[in-house]
Amino acid sequence: MGPWPVDQxxxxxxxxxxxxxIMFAAAMVVxxxxxxxxxxxxxxxxxxxxxxxxxFHGHNLLELIWTVVPTLMVISFSILSWNxxxxxxxxxxxxxxxxxxxRQWSWSYTYPDxxxxxxxxxxxxxxxxxxxxxxxxxxxxxxxxxxxxxFFAPNMGGKKDAVPGHTNEMWIxxxxxxxxxxxxxxxxxxxxxxxxxxxxxHPQTEYAAWAxxxxxxxxxxxxxxxxxxxxxxxxxxxxxxxxxxxxxxxxKVGPELTHIASKPNIAGVLSPVNEExxxxxxxxxxxxxxxxxxxxxxxxxxxxxxxxxxxxxxTLK
Ligand code: CUA
Numbered sequence: 001m002g003p004w005p006v007d008q009x010x011x012x013x014x015x016x017x018x019x020x021x022i023m024f025a026a027a028m029v030v031x032x033x034x035x036x037x038x039x040x041x042x043x044x045x046x047x048x049x050x051x052x053x054x055x056f057h058g059h060n061l062l063e064l065i066w067t068v069v070p071t072l073m074v075i076s077f078s079i080l081s082w083n084x085x086x087x088x089x090x091x092x093x094x095x096x097x098x099x100x101x102x103r104q105w106s107w108s109y110t111y112p113d114x115x116x117x118x119x120x121x122x123x124x125x126x127x128x129x130x131x132x133x134x135x136x137x138x139x140x141x142x143x144x145x146x147x148x149x150x151f152f153a154p155n156m157g158g159k160k161d162a163v164p165g166h167t168n169e170m171w172i173x174x175x176x177x178x179x180x181x182x183x184x185x186x187x188x189x190x191x192x193x194x195x196x197x198x199x200x201x202h203p204q205t206e207y208a209a210w211a212x213x214x215x216x217x218x219x220x221x222x223x224x225x226x227x228x229x230x231x232x233x234x235x236x237x238x239x240x241x242x243x244x245x246x247x248x249x250x251x252k253v254g255p256e257l258t259h260i261a262s263k264p265n266i267a268g269v270l271s272p273v274n275e276e277x278x279x280x281x282x283x284x285x286x287x288x289x290x291x292x293x294x295x296x297x298x299x300x301x302x303x304x305x306x307x308x309x310x311x312x313x314x315t316l317k
Contacts, residue, residue: 009180009201010173012157015087019080026073088158091169094139098130102142102149102162102184105191116211120219127214129198133207134177142168150186153199159185174201221315229312232305241294244316254294261317267292278310 008014047053056062099110110126111117117125132138142151144162152159156172174180184195202210220226233239234248241254249257255267265271266281269289283306285294297306 007155009178010156010175012087012171012173013155014157015084016157019084022080023077026077030073089169091139091171093137094171095133095136097139097141098132100130100140100142100151100162101145102151102188102195103145104147104189105184105195107151107184107195107197111211116208117215119215119222121222125211125215125218127218129200131200131202131207131210131214132172132174133204134174134201135204137171137173139169139171142170147188148186149184149188149195151197152182152185153180153197154182155180156199161186172199174199177201177203217315217317220311223311225308225311226315227312229305229308229310232301233309233312236297236301236305236309237295238309257313257316259316261314267294275310275314278313279306282306282309282313 008017045054096112096114098112101108101110106128107130108126108128109130111124113124119125140151140160142160142162143166144164146164148164149162150159151162151170153172156174158170158172160168160170162168178201180199180201182197182199184192184197186192188195200210230247233244239249239251241251243250243252243256243258245256245258260266261273263273266273266277267285267289270277270281281288282301283298284296285292286296301309
């Protein structure tokens with residue numbers, strides 16, 4: 001799905017898209033007339049042997065036309081746009097409010113302080129993707145940590161700036177589930193081009209299940225055993241063979257583990273990638289895949305260390 005308003009997936013964009021098309025069509029007509037007139041007069045009235053270039057300075061009719069027509073166009077567009085502003089800015093009646101914080105160069109979304117989003121430490125869920133239920137009006141409170149960014153949800157309508165020290169409100173609503181991509185639309189430095197926006201729209205019945213998984217993952221990522229597991233991994237022989245992006249582990253002998261928790265299986269032989277299978281694998285890989293380079297870690301690392309490492313690996317999605 002392309003991130004532009006032609007692919008309409010919500011009630012707001014359905015109101016905005018016709019305006020887009022009217023202005024686009026008008027711009028095309030103006031372009032054709034201006035470019036056509038330019039080319040025509042350039043050829044027709046040019047200076048050539050036996051013909052002096054014609055002068056039009058002070059041509060009242062022409063000047064009247066190219067002043068009055070654009071003025072009328074701008075006024076009409078303003079009225080048409082102004083008519084939609086109430087709808088665009090009407091954030092009342094939203095099913096929930098999500099805090100959106102921009103920074104160079106990523107977006108973070110903090111979900112409402114409700115039971116389904118509450119983490120073990122009592123704080124609300126914070127994530128890097130915007131997950132919303134289908135068919136519900138969602139209010140977004142936009143702000144920024146550093147410079148001005150702009151949040152754009154073309155398939156659902158709406159674009160607003162995320163300004164430091166200030167909160168801008170907007171709303172979105174999607175009529176069909178799916179994953180919608182977009183992009184920061186205010187130049188904000190080197191990483192502007194990579195500042196993607198991902199909006200995942202879940203079917204109504206699956207939203208609570210998504211929230212549960214997201215909360216479980218966040219709790220796991222925040223837990224002391226995950227931090228202990230990361231430290232244990234980085235202090236052990238693991239780093240000699242495996243790479244995990246964003247850490248000091250950069251070994252090339254074994255497979256990269258940066259997204260191990262999202263893989264369909266472990267080393268092609270153990271599926272799915274879950275706590276039980278990872279524990280088996282880390283403890284004694286050769287017993288599962290004879291001849292493999294990866295040694296047995298049972299007895300080398302303590303059971304607690306293996307447990308912690310597995311907890312950390314499960315967060316690598
Ligand atoms: Cu943030 Cu461009």
